[in-house]
Amino acid sequence: xxxxxxxxxxxxxxxxxxxxxxxxxxxxxxxxxxxxxxxxxxxxxxxxxxxxxxxxxxxxxxxxxxxxxxxxxxxxxxxxxxxxxxxxxxxxxxxxxxxxxxxxxxxxxxxxxxxxxxxxxxxxxxxxxxxxxxxxxxxxxxxxxxxxxxxxxxxxxxxxxxxxxxxxxxxxxxxxxxxxxxxxxxxxxxxxxxxxxxxxxxxxxxxxxxxxxxxxxxxxxxxxxxxxxxxxxxxxxxxxxxxxxxxxxxxxxxxxxxxxxxxxxxxxxxxxxxxxxxxxxxxxxxxxxxxx
Amino acid sequence: xxxxxxxxxxxxxxxxxxxxxxxxxxxxxxxxxxxxxxxxxxxxxxxxxxxxxxxxxxxxxxxxxxxxxxxxxxxxxxxxxxxxxxxxxxxxxxxxxxxxxxxxxxxxxxxxxxxxxxxxxxxxxxxxxxxxxxxxxxxxxxxxxxxxxxxxxxxxxxxxxxxxxxxxxxxxxxxxxxxxxxxxxxxxxxxxxxxxxxxxxxxxxxxxxxxxxxxxxxxxxxxxxxxxxxxxxxxxxxxxxxxxxxxxxxxxxxxxxxxxxxxxxxxxxxxxxxxxxxxxxxxxxxxxxxxx
Numbered sequence: 001x002x003x004x005x006x007x008x009x010x011x012x013x014x015x016x017x018x019x020x021x022x023x024x025x026x027x028x029x030x031x032x033x034x035x036x037x038x039x040x041x042x043x044x045x046x047x048x049x050x051x052x053x054x055x056x057x058x059x060x061x062x063x064x065x066x067x068x069x070x071x072x073x074x075x076x077x078x079x080x081x082x083x084x085x086x087x088x089x090x091x092x093x094x095x096x097x098x099x100x101x102x103x104x105x106x107x108x109x110x111x112x113x114x115x116x117x118x119x120x121x122x123x124x125x126x127x128x129x130x131x132x133x134x135x136x137x138x139x140x141x142x143x144x145x146x147x148x149x150x151x152x153x154x155x156x157x158x159x160x161x162x163x164x165x166x167x168x169x170x171x172x173x174x175x176x177x178x179x180x181x182x183x184x185x186x187x188x189x190x191x192x193x194x195x196x197x198x199x200x201x202x203x204x205x206x207x208x209x210x211x212x213x214x215x216x217x218x219x220x221x222x223x224x225x226x227x228x229x230x231x232x233x234x235x236x237x238x239x240x241x242x243x244x245x246x247x248x249x250x251x252x253x254x255x256x257x258x259x260x261x262x263x264x265x266x267x268x269x270x271x272x273x274x275x276x277x278x279x280x281x282x283x284x285x286x287x288x289x290x291x292x
Numbered sequence: 293x294x295x296x297x298x299x300x301x302x303x304x305x306x307x308x309x310x311x312x313x314x315x316x317x318x319x320x321x322x323x324x325x326x327x328x329x330x331x332x333x334x335x336x337x338x339x340x341x342x343x344x345x346x347x348x349x350x351x352x353x354x355x356x357x358x359x360x361x362x363x364x365x366x367x368x369x370x371x372x373x374x375x376x377x378x379x380x381x382x383x384x385x386x387x388x389x390x391x392x393x394x395x396x397x398x399x400x401x402x403x404x405x406x407x408x409x410x411x412x413x414x415x416x417x418x419x420x421x422x423x424x425x426x427x428x429x430x431x432x433x434x435x436x437x438x439x440x441x442x443x444x445x446x447x448x449x450x451x452x453x454x455x456x457x458x459x460x461x462x463x464x465x466x467x468x469x470x471x472x473x474x475x476x477x478x479x480x481x482x483x484x485x486x487x488x489x490x491x492x493x494x495x496x497x498x499x500x501x502x503x504x505x506x507x508x509x510x511x512x513x514x515x516x517x518x519x520x521x522x523x524x525x526x527x528x529x530x531x532x533x534x535x536x537x538x539x540x541x542x543x544x545x546x547x548x549x550x551x552x553x554x555x556x557x558x559x560x561x562x563x564x565x566x567x568x569x570x571x572x573x574x575x576x577x578x579x580x581x582x583x584x
Contacts, residue, residue: 005308005318005325009301016297026297033297034333041329045322 001256003045003052004275011036015056018199022060022069035059049275050227050257057198057226068197070167077168077200078209081109083119084126085211088175102179103147103268107287109172110165110251111270147289150266154180154187157245162216163192163228164202165251165269170210173250181215189216190240195232196224201253227257252276255288265292293551295341296567300332307348310491314352314361327351341567342519342549349490349518360489362459369460369492370501373401375411376418377503380467394471395439395560399579401464402457402543403562439581442558446472449537452481454508455520456494457543457561462502465542473507481508482532487524488516493545519549544568547580557584 012033019032039055061067088105095101108129112122154160162177164170177189191212194201207218222234228249230238241247247265249258255267256276267290271277277284304325311324331347353359380397387393400421404414446452454469456462469481483504486493499510514526520541522530533539539557541550547559548568559582563569569576 005321008325008329009304009308012301012304016301029297030337033300037300037329037333041326 001048001259001276001279003043003047003049004278005045006275007049007052008040010273011040011052011056014053015060018057018060018069019064021073022064022066024060024064028063032059032063035063048227048229048257048259050225050253051229053227053253054198054225054229054232057224070197070200073200074167074203074206077166078171078206080119080122081168081171082210084123085171085175087123088172089178092175092179099151099179099183100147102176103150103289105172106176106250107268107270107289109169110268111287112168149291150289153246153266153291155184158186158188159244160187160189160246160248161192161240161244162189162248163221163250163254164207164212165254166200167202167206168200169250170202170206170212174210174212174215177212177215190244191216191218192221192228192237192240193218194224194226195220195222195234198224198226201226225257227251227253227255229257255280259292261292263292266290267292293340293548293568293571295335295337295339295344296570297337298567299341299344302565303328303332303344303348306345307352310349310352310361311356313365314356314358316352316356320355324351324355327355340519340521340548340551342517342545343521345519345545346490346517346521346524350516362489362492365492366459366495366498369458370463370498372411372414373460373463374502376415377463377467379415380464381470384467384471391443391471391475392439394468395442395581398464398468398542399560399562399581401461402560403579404460441583442581445538445558445583446479447476450478450480451536452479452538452540453484453532453536454481454540455484455513455542455546456499456504457546458492459494459498460492461542462494462498462504466502466504466507469504469507482536483508483510484513484520484529484532485510486516486518487512487514487526490516490518493518517549519545519547521549547572551584553584555584558582559584 015032015036016029019029024032036056036059043052060069092098092101108126111129112125162173164173180187191207193203193207197203204218204220212218219237221228221237223229223232225232249255249265249267250269252269252272255269258265267288269288271280271282271284271286271288274284277286280288282288307324307328308321311321316324328348328351335344352361384390384393400418403421404417454465456465472479483499485495485499489495496510496512504510511529513520513529515521515524517524541547541557541559542561544561544564547561550557559580561580563572563574563576563578563580566576569578572580574580
């Protein structure tokens with residue numbers, strides 16, 4: 001997905017939020033905004049937004065000398081999500097179509113803002129999410145594929161690369177991965193995380209804490225962008241991406257970075273901003289399960 | 293009020309909105325954003341936000357060659373507000389405290405986004421506004437003065453300068469001005485408008501169309517900023533501002549520009565953004581009647 005001019009205000013908002021979270025003084029915030037302004041003048045709109053996400057985050061890290069401003073947010077998110085993990089499992093176990101519910105939960109994980117929530121909020125959000133506005137089973141419009149094709153393709157694949165997105169959300173991915181392994185124990189699943197701290201994106205330690213290693217191999221993409229941009233990835237990750245039978249990409253950042261990639265990819269996320277919604281042809285806030 | 297770093301994303305959003313309304317192509321929108329980016333690098337945070345509002349609007353006008361992008365919006369706003377004028381008058385006439393309701397309506401006019409509404413929406417918004425969340429009569433906290441002081445000061449003044457804000461809203465100002473004139477026919481009221489098109493701000497023709505001239509003298513401030521910045525005003529307006537017994541300033545833009553002025557001013561507006569709310573010490577969306 002190319003960067004839109006509408007991303008520009010959002011870059012500033014993100015930089016200010018990250019800066020403040022990193023403890024930036026007003027003078028430091030001003031320097032962050034100045035450096036970002038200069039970076040935007042040089043930025044090509046043909047690049048995907050996560051490339052600027054990487055740049056702005058680098059500015060924040062350099063100016064605040066805080067290498068991981070979202071560290072506490074991530075810890076809290078993981079803890080919260082792990083707390084409701086038994087309930088998620090129960091939901092799947094009691095479902096008529098276990099796999100459908102596991103897919104729904106994986107996307108639900110992308111919707112909940114763990115960083116700002118309490119355990120109660122998460123359960124409430126989850127409840128309202130699963131109650132009504134989610135119906136991928138019947139979505140066939142505008143390139144949004146049915147989940148049946150997703151299930152069929154998973155069944156046919158031997159190797160699956162699952163690209164993670166945020167801390168907390170990863171526990172919801174675990175539920176889906178465990179459901180895949182339960183149904184088809186021979187699948188080889190690799191779970192990819194970021195190489196360095198970037199926003200609240202998942203790192204190796206988050207994946208381990210959240211128990212992903214029990215059913216998938218964890219690898220680092222090497223990238224420090226909030227989306228897969230191959231020039232920042234390790235050669236081994238790029239190879240893995242190419243040779244895997246099926247790729248699952250979680251979250252909007254990975255969609256933004258990978259939407260123009262030539263290989264088929266299953267994107268699972270919620271269209272959180274008008275630019276992404278316009279790009280995919282969905283409404284703002286729509287739940288997306290799409291095969292590119 | 294000084295510009296906050298949080299105003300930066302908003303400047304871009306405003307420039308893009310105005311540009312699109314002015315019919316800017318994607319290439320022109322890009323040029324607008326580039327020029328704004330450069331202007332922001334030179335902008336002092338000690339200046340009030342309407343100074344950048346003026347700059348960004350000038351960029352939009354120059355790049356699109358559309359001298360009044362909001363022309364149609366303004367016409368529609370005036371028409372809509374004039375349509376409900378008889379109902380506003382009736383509300384005042386039926387009120388226990390006519391003056392209080394007239395003040396409430398004048399502030400209500402600052403809340404309604406006429407540009408995007410239908411007549412029905414405006415009436416609905418107005419109804420919900422007058423029903424509940426407005427209670428200036430009892431607001432005494434954090435420098436928000438009671439309306440009784442306002443009434444007393446109006447009573448004592450011979451000359452009143454009323455600085456207008458947006459098209460449409462002006463009809464609500466008319467109701468208040470007419471109520472002042474009804475109670476105290478000897479008051480000399482001057483209604484000030486912008487000197488040139490700027491966003492949806494009121495010009496002489498809007499004030500005339502909306503019937504302000506029936507009870508007040510209309511003057512142009514000469515300014516083409518979305519708030520009173522004296523270096524862009526005519527000397528005669530500056531003199532008028534100084535010598536008037538009482539000044540009523542409508543809207544957030546005028547508050548942003550005049551909040552640090554030394555003379556007492558009555559500000560009537562709604563705090564529409566977190567920066568202004570923080571500056572005044574109110575909550576976001578709060579209704580403000582404040583004497584500086």
